[in-house]
Amino acid sequence: MGRTNFLGEFEELILTLVLILGDEAYGNTIVRAIKEHQNREVNLSSAHITLYRLEEKGFLESYLGGATKARGGRKKRYFKITNAGKALLQEMKDSRTNLWKLTPQLNFSS
Amino acid sequence: MNSNPPKLFLRLLRWFCHPRLIKPIEGDLMELYEERVQELGKRKADIKFMKDVLLLFRKDLIKPSDGTNKINTYGMFKNHLKISFRNLLKQKGYTAINVFGLTVSMAITMLIILFIIDQDSQDEHNPNATNTYRAITVVHDVAEDKDRSFGTSPYEFNQLIPLHVESVKESTQIAKASGLLVIDDDEFQFSGLYVSPNFLSFFHFDLLQGNNINALNNENNLILSKEMAVKIFGESSPLGKVITLEKLGDFIISGVIDRSKYKTHLTYDAIIPISAFSNKTENKSLLADWEEGSKVFYNYFRLKEGASVQILDAYFSNLDFKMSDDKKDLFRFETQRLDQINLGSLIRNEIGTTTPNFVAYFFGVLGLVLILSASFNYMNMAIARGLKRAKEVGVRKVLGAGRRQVIAQFLVEAQLVIFISLICAFLLLQMLVPIFNDLKILRDIDGAITMNFNSNFYVYFSFIAFSIIVGIVSGVYPALYLSSFKSLSVLKGSNGSGRSPSFLLRKVLVFFQYAFSVIFIITTIILYQQAKVFDTTDYGFEHANIINVPMRKNIPYETFRNELMKKSAIAGVSAVSNLPVLSFFEDIELTSRSSTQENIKSSIFSIDAHAIDNLGIEILAGNNFSASSQNEKENVIINEKGMDALGFASPMDALNATIELHTSDKDTREEITVKKKIIGVVKDFNYQFVFVESGPLIMQYDPESLTTINIKVAGISPKKGAEIIESVWNEFDNNHAMHYETYAYGMEDINSEFSELVNIVGIVGFIAILIACLGQFSMVVHHVELKTKEIGIRKVLGSGINSLMIGLSKGFIWVIVIAVVLSTPLAVLINIAWTSKVYNAPEVSFINISVGVGIILTMALGTIYIFISRAVKANPVESLKCE
Numbered sequence: 001m002g003r004t005n006f007l008g009e010f011e012e013l014i015l016t017l018v019l020i021l022g023d024e025a026y027g028n029t030i031v032r033a034i035k036e037h038q039n040r041e042v043n044l045s046s047a048h049i050t051l052y053r054l055e056e057k058g059f060l061e062s063y064l065g066g067a068t069k070a071r072g073g074r075k076k077r078y079f080k081i082t083n084a085g086k087a088l089l090q091e092m093k094d095s096r097t098n099l100w101k102l103t104p105q106l107n108f109s110s
Numbered sequence: 111m112n113s114n115p116p117k118l119f120l121r122l123l124r125w126f127c128h129p130r131l132i133k134p135i136e137g138d139l140m141e142l143y144e145e146r147v148q149e150l151g152k153r154k155a156d157i158k159f160m161k162d163v164l165l166l167f168r169k170d171l172i173k174p175s176d177g178t179n180k181i182n183t184y185g186m187f188k189n190h191l192k193i194s195f196r197n198l199l200k201q202k203g204y205t206a207i208n209v210f211g212l213t214v215s216m217a218i219t220m221l222i223i224l225f226i227i228d229q230d231s232q233d234e235h236n237p238n239a240t241n242t243y244r245a246i247t248v249v250h251d252v253a254e255d256k257d258r259s260f261g262t263s264p265y266e267f268n269q270l271i272p273l274h275v276e277s278v279k280e281s282t283q284i285a286k287a288s289g290l291l292v293i294d295d296d297e298f299q300f301s302g303l304y305v306s307p308n309f310l311s312f313f314h315f316d317l318l319q320g321n322n323i324n325a326l327n328n329e330n331n332l333i334l335s336k337e338m339a340v341k342i343f344g345e346s347s348p349l350g351k352v353i354t355l356e357k358l359g360d361f362i363i364s365g366v367i368d369r370s371k372y373k374t375h376l377t378y379d380a381i382i383p384i385s386a387f388s389n390k391t392e393n394k395s396l397l398a399d400w401e402e403g404s405k406v407f408y409n410y411f412r413l414k415e416g417a418s419v420q421i422l423d424a425y426f427s428n429l430d431f432k433m434s435d436d437k438k439d440l441f442r443f444e445t446q447r448l449d450q451i452n453l454g455s456l457i458r459n460e461i462g463t464t465t466p467n468f469v470a471y472f473f474g475v476l477g478l479v480l481i482l483s484a485s486f487n488y489m490n491m492a493i494a495r496g497l498k499r500a501k502e503v504g505v506r507k508v509l510g511a512g513r514r515q516v517i518a519q520f521l522v523e524a525q526l527v528i529f530i531s532l533i534c535a536f537l538l539l540q541m542l543v544p545i546f547n548d549l550k551i552l553r554d555i556d557g558a559i560t561m562n563f564n565s566n567f568y569v570y571f572s573f574i575a576f577s578i579i580v581g582i583v584s585g586v587y588p589a590l591y592l593s594s595f596k597s598l599s600v601l602k603g604s605n606g607s608g609r610s611p612s613f614l615l616r617k618v619l620v621f622f623q624y625a626f627s628v629i630f631i632i633t634t635i636i637l638y639q640q641a642k643v644f645d646t647t648d649y650g651f652e653h654a655n656i657i658n659v660p661m662r663k664n665i666p667y668e669t670f671r672n673e674l675m676k677k678s679a680i681a682g683v684s685a686v687s688n689l690p691v692l693s694f695f696e697d698i699e700l701t702s703r704s705s706t707q708e709n710i711k712s713s714i715f716s717i718d719a720h721a722i723d724n725l726g727i728e729i730l731a732g733n734n735f736s737a738s739s740q741n742e743k744e745n746v747i748i749n750e751k752g753m754d755a756l757g758f759a760s761p762m763d764a765l766n767a768t769i770e771l772h773t774s775d776k777d778t779r780e781e782i783t784v785k786k787k788i789i790g791v792v793k794d795f796n797y798q799f800v801f802v803e804s805g806p807l808i809m810q811y812d813p814e815s816l817t818t819i820n821i822k823v824a825g826i827s828p829k830k831g832a833e834i835i836e837s838v839w840n841e842f843d844n845n846h847a848m849h850y851e852t853y854a855y856g857m858e859d860i861n862s863e864f865s866e867l868v869n870i871v872g873i874v875g876f877i878a879i880l881i882a883c884l885g886q887f888s889m890v891v892h893h894v895e896l897k898t899k900e901i902g903i904r905k906v907l908g909s910g911i912n913s914l915m916i917g918l919s920k921g922f923i924w925v926i927v928i929a930v931v932l933s934t935p936l937a938v939l940i941n942i943a944w945t946s947k948v949y950n951a952p953e954v955s956f957i958n959i960s961v962g963v964g965i966i967l968t969m970a971l972g973t974i975y976i977f978i979s980r981a982v983k984a985n986p987v988e989s990l991k992c993e
Contacts, residue, residue: 027138044142045166046136052170064134070144074137 524585
């Protein structure tokens with residue numbers, strides 16, 4: 001399971017969005033948020049698959065709730081980020097910042 | 111709000127999607143759909159919905175084919191198995207009957223499968239077997255208006271075809287050889303093959319000793335089979351030794367081949383290059399003669415990769431035959447694939463002995479009948495007993511079992527019984543195989559089958575597949591029927607009483623069992639009578655107390671005879687070229703000078719001056735040969751049938767008449783005519799096996815062609831006699847042991863082959879009848895059980911025992927009567943078909959048939975009577991109290 005501590009770009013995006021959306025994170029809201037924030041058309045299926053995969057890896061947890069009429073009475077599966085997920089996001093951000101620091105800086109002053 | 115997404119796609123989603131995930135995904139989709147309908151309209155929303163559904167068809171979302179499901183069926187399966195075991199134990203008697211019937215019939219069928227697979231695997235060690243063809247000759251027999259196929263074809267094919275047919279890659283040629291191998295005074299009879307130099311590589315044979323590549327390169331090379339090498343040289347290596355072949359000269363042994371390593375249609379003791387045959391001047395005419403050659407040579411062709419045999423077939427059909435015009439129309443050449451030679455259609459003039467396909471069909475049908483009979487028993491009993499289990503089915507259904515699960519339960523049960531039987535059958539098979547391999551009728555066809563776990567993986571796989579098929583055949587109908595019970599009505603207590611819709615089917619099954627039994631038993635009775643013919647047939651010559659000893663060239667017959675005659679225990683000594691009944695007799699054509707009729711066919715053999723007396727053949731007219739006379743070679747003695755065929759009215763008429771024998775010279779094969787004078791006529795005696803009619807016979811006086819000495823002993827046992835003869839023999843030749851066989855033993859040996867056949871059919875018949883009776887027995891018991899109360903009530907109300915018996919057994923008796931009535935004519939037809947082809951066959955008489963039918967009726971009605979009368983005679987109070 002060497003891959004559990006590694007996230008792909010799309011996985012990272014979804015994990016971040018779940019964190020942003022808080023209590024409102026489920027399939028459709030995530031797809032909408034991606035369109036809104038990233039101007040990127042994402043299919044529902046890819047969102048779902050990634051969500052389940054992240055859940056399996058232990059970065060997300062889910063619970064059922066919120067059946068609405070529009071859904072034909074079917075419950076939503078809400079996702080919530082776990083502590084491990086948050087820690088991983090933090091770690092990824094830190095390591096990326098560290099990497100940026102190592103890049104040759106453009107020096108306009110010289 | 112009232113718009114709905116395309117139903118088909120929704121269902122598709124529900125079908126493939128993982129059940130744990132389906133709800134939220136479907137919810138999300140519906141929500142999206144609603145939005146889109148408002149935003150974009152229904153049509154676009156529909157299309158997007160479909161697209162989404164299709165895109166959801168992804169590995170992680172698809173319902174797993176294993177996982178959760180597997181765990182469920184495993185649990186269910188365990189339950190099925192447990193219930194099945196309990197049920198089988200609960201009804202031990204029925205289980206035993208089923209297992210017994212299935213075990214016996216499966217063991218026999220497995221034996222047949224083994225035999226057929228074994229025969230079918232001939233020549234399959236050759237990777238080119240499917241690409242290799244043999245040319246065969248088909249000759250139209252005008253007299254019988256039938257085509258006869260021969261495995262042989264003209265000599266020139268071997269050169270002609272590779273030259274003219276481009277798709278032929280390689281060809282090889284074989285002819286049969288036989289004679290004597292001589293080494294240091296020792297003689298060994300052999301049958302072998304003349305072959306082309308590429309024989310070994312063509313058929314993919316490897317030598318045990320010697321070099322594969324050049325073992326046949328020289329004209330005087332010779333390859334021995336391992337058995338023959340051991341027989342001649344014992345353990346020492348035969349390579350390089352010189353061995354003499356009668357009439358062919360000296361040969362150097364260049365290789366030894368282990369024939370047991372290969373299953374092939376070729377049988378031989380020795381292999382010699384064909385040039386040893388074709389280079390002889392006296393054979394040259396045969397090589398160019400298509401008509402005669404097509405009786406002698408075997409031509410094999412290997413095609414190029416991917417080439418079609420049709421090209422070869424087309425070449426044959428357009429071939430200009432080198433034959434006279436009237437023969438051209440009768441001859442035809444065809445091809446036969448190498449791996450289809452065995453278990454193919456009947457081919458005459460075969461190299462070895464093959465098993466023609468109809469033998470395989472015969473055995474196959476035999477096995478099928480047995481296994482069906484046992485299967486029918488299972489079905490019958492499962493259905494009958496199943497009525498008792500209606501409540502179980504009801505409860506299962508109420509607790510939520512679908513029909514499928516109930517079907518699975520009964521199928522598992524059937525499979526369990528079959529599997530137990532399979533294990534028993536396998537053990538039984540271990541005992542049957544050695545018995546089977548000892549059968550004399552298989553001796554000639556290399557039929558011995560082997561059972562070892564390493565090489566026969568394929569066979570074991572086929573056994574398991576076979577048992578599963580049997581399980582499904584026997585289990586499906588009961589499962590379908592029993593699972594159809596309605597839980598409500600069953601639990602209310604009205605389980606479909608005895609007269610269920612399946613009653614007719616059960617009757618049909620019983621009908622078939624009895625029909626098979628009738629055919630078997632009538633055939634067995636007639637075969638048995640045929641076997642009795644052997645014991646009672648008077649062959650018309652004396653063979654008791656006669657010991658046959660093959661001659662050796664270094665022992666002069668006349669002196670040996672004189673020495674023997676000095677012993678008091680020896681009553682007579684004579685010599686013949688062929689032993690009546692035990693050896694084949696050559697055919698010859700002859701004409702009488704006095705009549706203008708056509709040639710008649712006659713058998714011929716040579717005797718010395720004492721044979722007629724010694725064998726007790728009665729002379730009707732004329733004289734015996736005399737040893738002292740000089741010109742006896744010009745004379746012959748004929749039998750009565752020969753006399754009739756030649757057109758003489760009485761034995762006296764025939765005396766001193768001259769006849770012409772048309773024969774071919776042994777060396778040059780040229781036709782010659784010999785004139786002979788009849789000096790005696792003897793009473794007919796059977797010189798052929800009782801199967802075959804003994805026709806006209808010519809006995810000639812030819813001391814050179816005598817082969818076997820017949821020594822009659824008197825007053826002592828044949829064994830003691832043999833010791834006396836041996837002591838005389840050793841005075842002549844101390845180096846070579848005397849071989850001998852009593853005439854009676856030889857006759858018995860021939861008879862035993864036939865008695866084996868009778869025994870096989872008899873045993874199979876007995877098993878078929880036994881299975882049918884067991885089935886009948888269980889049906890009756892069950893039927894009576896169901897009706898216990900009815901019988902009690904009827905008796906209390908004053909019904910008599912007789913009317914009760916009739917009422918109860920009527921249904922069974924009808925089935926048996928119909929089965930007997932319909933199958934008897936079939937049995938008669940089958941038996942007339944084979945008896946009409948056999949000389950001396952017993953008549954398919956009324957008595958034989960009625961005995962067979964009587965046995966069946968007694969056994970069947972007896973079973974019914976015993977159990978029904980027991981039930982009927984029981985105290986009605988007891989039966990009313992039951993349940």
